[in-house]
Amino acid sequence: MALADPQGTRKSLKDRFYAWRTALVGSRAFQQKAARLPIAASIARKDGEALFDLVAGFAHSQILMAFVEFDLPDHLRVQPRTLADLASRTGVPEPRMKVLAQGAAALGLMTRQSDGRYALGRLGAALPGIPGLSQMIRHHDVLYRDLSDPVAFFRDGSDTELAGFWPYVFGASGDVDQDVAATYSELMADSQTLVAEEALAHLDLSDTRTLLDVGGGTGVFLAAAGQAYPHLNLHLFDLPAVIAPAAARFEREGLSDRADTTGGSFRTDALPICADTISLVRVLYDHADETVAMLLTKAHAALPSGGRIIVAEPMSGGGTPTRPGDAYFGPYCMAMRTGKARSANEISGLLAQAGFRDVKTVKTGRPFVTGMVCACKA
Ligand SMILES: C[S@@+](CC[C@H](N)C(=O)[O-])C[C@H]1O[C@@H](n2cnc3c(N)ncnc32)[C@H](O)[C@@H]1O
Structure with missing residues (x-):
């Protein structure tokens, strides 16, 4: 009434x-x-x-x-x-x-x-x-400064220090200094151990022949997947300045005979056609909707019919806001200035828009580490 x-x-x-x-x-x-x-x-x-x-x-x-x-x-x-x-x-x-x-x-x-x-x-x-936690706490001095004037931050926030800390997201050409790449890759690699653990605990890759990890950083997720599934071929795609440590990791972990890397930018290059499953771990939340739509369309094109896509990253709670997703990753991504924390529903919508079917949200045990959405190419 x-x-x-x-x-x-x-x-x-x-x-x-x-x-x-x-x-x-x-x-x-x-x-x-x-x-x-x-x-x-x-x-x-x-x-x-x-x-x-x-x-x-x-x-x-x-x-x-x-x-x-x-x-x-x-x-x-x-x-x-x-x-x-x-x-x-x-x-x-x-x-x-x-x-x-x-x-x-x-x-x-x-x-x-x-x-x-x-x-x-x-x-x-x-x-x-807890892998990467101390480093994560330490790098918060940057976000803390960005949030020191929350009124300006939420109203405009055009000049954030955090955006400079993670410069790769701006790299339209994939042009990133090696030293800069090493700094952020290290922090990402440390914290990716937990994300890989959480994601793999809720995934079954026994039917996957080749897993292509796009934006795979230094290969922590692929290496963990390779150790868990001895039959699995691994392929990492990331910016040229980022991939060298991944190849070294695969060598160290005895995975080189079934692991490969391709350097490139998903903004300007096609994704390698080599895999029946593509993973995007903590990649989408760095980018604007248009970039994500373009990336998912490229992923769709690179997969065979019946191929699978896995999106794993911390997510907004959407209709039911959550502390990690909405009171931490939301402002964090805003300080990065290029992306945003999306809800599983928003990611599902973007996947469907790129042509994926059977879009499913996978419930993870520690959503503050990662959420997960999977889908298939018809
Ligand atoms: C937040 S990090 C995540 C790395 C890794 N997946 C993880 O969870 O630790 C985002 C990754 O996307 C990569 N990336 C950013 N822009 C890219 C581009 N245009 N093409 C390919 N990779 C890109 C970065 O180099 C970085 O390794």
């Missing part, structure tokens, strides 16, 4: 209920009353804590950054330590180290023992074992 509002536009009953609920929850008088009622008080307290966590989130991230920068996981790896010990190991004055250690303990990175020494908490102990 729709009712007229004072401006003359008609509001649905749902919208009127929403306006009433929003005014009520935002009213100080209601908040004070709710704080005295048993169930409402517990909801209000939880909401208050959640809001405060959001308010303080940027300080939490910087405690995490300091925890990593001061190598605290390493200093605490073998034994708990006193503040004086940590202070002398890091060059941080003891009273300041106490503030950091207390903060890290509150966040689960460290714990404070009854003898006053500090140890690694479960999260802090896990961190060094």
